[in-house]
Amino acid sequence: MNTRTLPNRRSTRNAVSSREAAHWESEASCRKVGGDAFFIESKAGIQRARAVCVKCPVLVECLLNQQVKDKGDRTYQWGVGGGLSAVQRRVLAVEALLGNRPNLVMARLLVSPQWSYRLRNLSSARWSLDGVVQGLREDGLMVDLVTVRVAVWWLGGEGSRLARGRHWRHQLRDHLDLIVALREKGARFLDIAVFFGVPEVNGAKAVSELLLAVAAEKEMAA
Known part of the structure; x- marks a missing residue:
């Protein structure tokens, strides 16, 4: 075929x-x-x-x-x-x-x-x-x-969900909707970190901090 x-x-x-x-x-x-x-x-x-x-x-x-x-x-x-x-x-x-x-x-x-x-x-x-x-x-x-x-x-590649050239911390906010969707479906912070291909412990912490910051921004805007 x-x-x-x-x-x-x-x-x-x-x-x-x-x-x-x-x-x-x-x-x-x-x-x-x-x-x-x-x-x-x-x-x-x-x-x-x-x-x-x-x-x-x-x-x-x-x-x-x-x-x-x-x-x-x-x-x-x-x-x-x-x-x-x-x-x-x-x-x-x-x-x-x-x-x-x-x-x-x-x-x-x-x-x-x-x-x-x-x-x-x-x-x-x-x-x-x-x-x-x-x-x-x-x-x-x-x-x-x-x-x-x-x-x-x-083939032995990394296969990261994030693009090369920018630090991964700066890219997580670009994928906020995806992070929120994963959390709603029961994914843990560590799961989300490995999903994006970032360091597990630091990545999980960064995801948690990002969601807290976004929630705080929404609360202030309300």
Whole structure:
């Protein structure tokens, strides 16, 4: 199928169910490496594990399976699963609060030899994920931000929701409506910090202070 006509929200459920019938786990590349390699929490360890995952023939199935496990245990504290770190999987759970779910078939395509070079170039040249999405759409690919975010992570990029070039503290106010929406949907301050890709503790504090300042401004204006 021509990649440019691949539906943006194509379901991966059928792919998973057919793989399950064939015991997809037996095809996983990690079986040849050893499970311990995927539970090293250093940055270098995560990158080594991800390098194995991104070439795995059942990467999509693995991530979907890992998300089911994470749903039962919302700590997201341990190991690389489906090519993503615990923090990145936590971000996907926060994205889901907004109804944003990646098209993993498309994300897998973006890290294939056909598209990975283009994605890396766009990630280096554009100031934000929005810019990367725009570049891929100009190439004729129907992609959304969360799908591109997963692909960038799989390639070892940061995939931050914020643009480069300005300090993250200055950008949070630009996303006030999004922060408020996440709070209304039950996201914690730490969840919002990881969602935007900022330092967790300082980011959570900054989000809290921003909301307090906005509330105070509204009270004074009333």
